[in-house]
Amino acid sequence: MKRLPLISMIIVTFALCLSPLTAGAVARNDGNPDGGALNYGEYGRPVTLDPITSNDMISMRISEVIFNGLVTIDEKQQVVPDLAERAEVSENGRVYTFYLRRDVTWHPKEGEEPKPFTADDVIFTYNIMMHPKTITALKVRYEFIDQATRVDDYTVQFTLKRPILNALAKFSFKIIPQHGPANPEFLTREDPFVQQPIGTGPYILRNITADREVILVANENYYKGRPHIDKLVARPFADQNIMGQALLFNAIDMIVLVNHRDIPQIQGDKRFNLQPYNALSYSFFGFNTRNPLLTDKRVRQAFTFAVNRQEMLDSFFQGQGTIISGPFAPGSWAYNLDVQPLSYDPDKAVQLLQAAGFERGADGIMARNGAKLTLTLKVPIAKESEAVKRVVLAFKNYLGKIGVQIEGVFLEWMAWKEDIFLKHDFDIMFASWVFDDSADISSLFHSAEIGAWKNNFGAYSNPKVDSLIVESKLTLDHEKRRTINRKLHALVADESPYVFLWTLTNYAAYNKKVRRVAIHPYKFFSFSDQWYIPKSEQR
Amino acid sequence: MKKTIVVVLTLLSLGFGVHAAEDPLQQGMKLYQKHHYTDAARVLHGYLAQADAGQKAQAQMSFGMVCLANARLYGALHNAATAVQVDYYRKLVNTAKGDAGDSRMAPFFLGQVYLETGKLAEAQHWLEKFITTHLAGDRLYTEAQIALGTVYHLQQKTEKAGQLWQAIEDTPNALAALAAAYNQAGLTGKGQALFDGQVRPRLPTSSRRLDILTVRALLQMFAQAGRIEQGFETLARIDLKAFVHEETMQTDKSVRFYDPALLDRLRQLYARTAVIYFKKADQSGNDKLRPAARYFLADAYLLAEQPADARQVLDRFLEAAKGPRTYRQRATVKQAVCDARLGAPQALRKMLSRVNGKKARPVLLGEILLECGQNRIECPQVVQLARTLLAQLDDRSAVGLTVALGSYYLHHQQYEPALTHLEAGRDKSRKNRIDANPPVMLIHLAQAYYRSKQFSEALEIYFEMSKQFPAVRQIQVALQGVYAMEQRSAGDAKIF
DSSP: OHHHHHHHHHHOOOOOOOOOOOSOOOOOOOOOOOOEEEEEEEESSOOOTTTTOOHHHHHHHHHHHHHSEEEETTSSEEEEESEEEEEEEOOTSSSSEEEOOSOOOOOTTTOOOOOOOOHHHHHHHHHHHTTTTTSSGGGGGGEEEEOOOOEETTEEEEEEEEEOTTTHHHHHHHOOOOOOSSHHHHHOSSSGTTTOOOOOSSEEEEHHHHHHEEEEEETOOOOOOSSSSSSEEEEEEOOHHHHHHHHHSSSSSSEESOOOGGGGHHHHHTTEEEEEEOOEEEEEEEEOOSOOOOOOOOHHHHHHHSSSSHHHHHSTTTTEEEEOOSSOOOSSTTTTTTTTOOOHHHHOOOOOOOHHHHHTTTOOEEEETEEOEEEEEEEHHHHHHHHHHHHHHHHHHHHHHHHHEEEEEEEEEEHHHHIIIOOOOEEEEEEEEOOOOOOHHHHHHHHGSTTTTTOOOOOOOOOHHHHHHHHHHHHHOOHHHHHHHHHHHHHHHHOOOEEEEEEEOOOOETTTTTTOOOBBBBBBBGGGGGGGOOOGGGO | OOEEEEEEHHHHHHOOOOOTTTTHHHHHHHHHTTOOOHHEEEEEEEEHTEEEEEHHHHHHEEEHHHHHHHOOOOOOOOHHHHHHHHHHOOOOOOOSSSSSTOOHHHHHHHHHHHHTTTTTHHHHHHHHHHHHHHHHTTTTHHHHHHHHHHHHHTTTTTHHHHHHHOOEEEEHHHHHHHHHHHHHHOHHHHHHHHIIIIGGGGGGSSSOOHHHHHHHHHHHHHHHTHHHHHHHHTTTSOTTTOOEEEEETTTTTTEEEEHHHHHHHHHHHHHHHHHEEEEEEEETTTTTHHHHHHHHOOOOOEEETTTHHHHHHOOOOOOOOSSSSHHHHHHHHHHHHHHHTTTOHHHHHHHHHHHTTTOHHHHHHHHHHHHHHHTTTOOOHHHHHHHHHHHSSSHHHHHHHHHHHHHHHHTTTTHHHHHHHHHHSSGGGGTTTTSOOOOOHHHHHHHHHHTTHHHHHHHHHHHHHTTTTTHHHHHHHHHHHHHHHOOOOOEEEEEE
16 A cells, blocks of 8 residues: 655654563563552443443443553543554545554463564454444444555554544544454454453453453553553442442452442541542433334423432432533533523423323323323343432332333343343333543434444434534534534433433542552543552552 | 631620521521522621621621632632633634634633733733724724723833723723723722713613623722622622623634633622621621631731731731630731732741741641642742641541642642642532532632643532532633543443
């Protein structure tokens, strides 16, 4: 493949200055000790461990330490080189050329020599990610790429359909090895690779125990230098209270998401640090608009008017959060501050249902043309904390008062995901979204994202929303995109594809023996290769 | 802060006894304790006229406390707003492409913010740029002329200033802004004469809504003249979250501009009000109340930028030999700060050199750190003592000192330790709630998060705060603008 003339290419060039790496074990030169293990508690278990098929946070936290992207984002919001040592962008903003590091190897399979990371792996990752049969929510993010080309063993070139804002940051997607998946064409959750991933990152997956603990060990050959902590262990807990106790009794060293009830106790204990993160998240009840009873927005709005969100937040989460009005979190740059959350107004809810053609029957249930508003609410068992159970019960009670009958069904996490994302077998679902800083809600509400394993599970479709999402993606003007997102917020809030609930206070807690802890606000473990435990406190 | 509240409430109860549960005085002070200063001010302001003779002084003292808290709050908000708006407007002008999508108003607002922060050369550059590229005749053009006149005057270019000011149109809004500009330039007599002669008689007397720029000018003039009631009446005629101007460049592009000077004028109004009411409490004849009234009167003078008056009151406070020891120590620190602000920093330097490990008390160290932070005075030995002491204290008693140290670091632009200490002082069980965390501390924490580019954490704080203090909106909007341009994420969303 012909390389573009340098003069027209260089607008942005990074130069990565790392000390030359030698073969074999590589040590960091920051003077901090290696050794020790970090056991961290997760409320639930990862479904898959690869970065392509996974779409939950537990999985992402693990894949974050196993894999790398071409670029990454540092603590100062700067795009910095990762597997690519430098990048060049053409003057017209459409051609991105990445020059890859030559000192990166894949985690070795047992009994094998580590294989080198090359341009073939990058092209393979892109192709498999975009394959129609690959199960992933990532495709929508990379539709802007027209073509991926291998220039030579260590050079790849991406041609964009059009220039976009923050394009470079989007090349932070994680690279998987060509020799990884059993099926070289597309990736599904049945492929052994998704449970036994091979990456280039600071930690290597050693095994998953019978108790579903994920054991990760330090990659001695990590190109940035061996991470300090020998072993990361992700320990799943089915009960948040027990997880909190495990931290307090030193059975684990870190909790990625602290139970709200435990915050005062942990804050009062000098052994631990609490660090806020994940501000860009919210909980919601999502509607399946395939159900004809839920196609009218007045019906969906009625649900929001019917529930006293503030009372639920205060009663079940000790008020540790804030009520939201629409599809962006209040900590987001895209949140429309002019849009106020709908008030608690059950009378208004009844009026809206009546306006949509519903009348209360003799049994007290609202019905239209003989079809009763009796709906199934599906909740994942991993979310079956005491607080969530209460939310579900309260939701049911609030709606009962306006003549809507809710049947709550708790399902095991994977079964729930299949019902929601694959079979679309639900009327209402309860979940939470967490977003990175980009405020990209296209995968949630664009009609092109309706389908198996896609994020628009409720089949919500509105041409105006689609149009705003596309406009937002196409513009190269930050302020224009911001204005569009404000409109999008107002429109989606009015359309009510969800009952938007609240953003909760999210804290991670860790034992102070773990030092130099910087937590990525979304990906969590991005900087964990620099964490360390003093020798005297290793066990 | 909590200790301050306890002491004041104790002093108040000593002076006047306990009142019924629904007493507006108690209601107001409860709101004050919950840091709902706007509501507290409303309740107590309404009560002042009704309070009987026995309760008058207590009501005055309470209202003074609430106004002092409001003054501190708006001072902190003003600092936060100018910092983020400079960044935002600079980004707007720096990303201009020379087409119809560019903001034409950003230079004016950038110039205004620079004037607010005292950066006269930058203010001059942007205001001149705006005037030369903007068609004469509209309101913002007039405001730009007035502001540029102020810049020239402060740069000693009085002739150029005079030329600009002379050309100002004869409308109440423009003349109000001009009177305020005279005031800001130090021509207080001229400003007051213009205001009394040509502005006040022509102000609409109805309860009609006023625009933000006019209100800003009116607040400044009323505060300066001690016409507090008129200041509060003016305040009631605006929506504090309103923008000054919305510029629409294309169908899908608009930018909202706000006025950070409004926040400073609110600080002035509340500080002057606090001065008036502490004075009244001091002169009420109640001996038990007097020490507290004088102590906080000095604080109010400092916030009203009257350090000489603050110094005199502190002298009287200390001469009287009453009041808790801690407050006497803190008053000594404030005396030294007054001197430093009056151009005599020797006393403060001497005091800082005398602070040693044996005498180090958390409250005293905290006071020194707060004052040194606000006045940008380096005191490394006090910082070291505070850090040593913090390692020995339990979490509960360390909160005040931790927060003071965090604020000190923030003011000295050391954002990482600022974040660490302010976060350590935060009540995490009610993370962003102002009833659990002092608002000024939350503003400082949000600033530390902003400077550390953890924008969403900063926005979360302001979002919660805006429910009680709508003027926060201008910080939110500018911060969102900076965040939108600085974020570098790929566009991910996951279920959790």
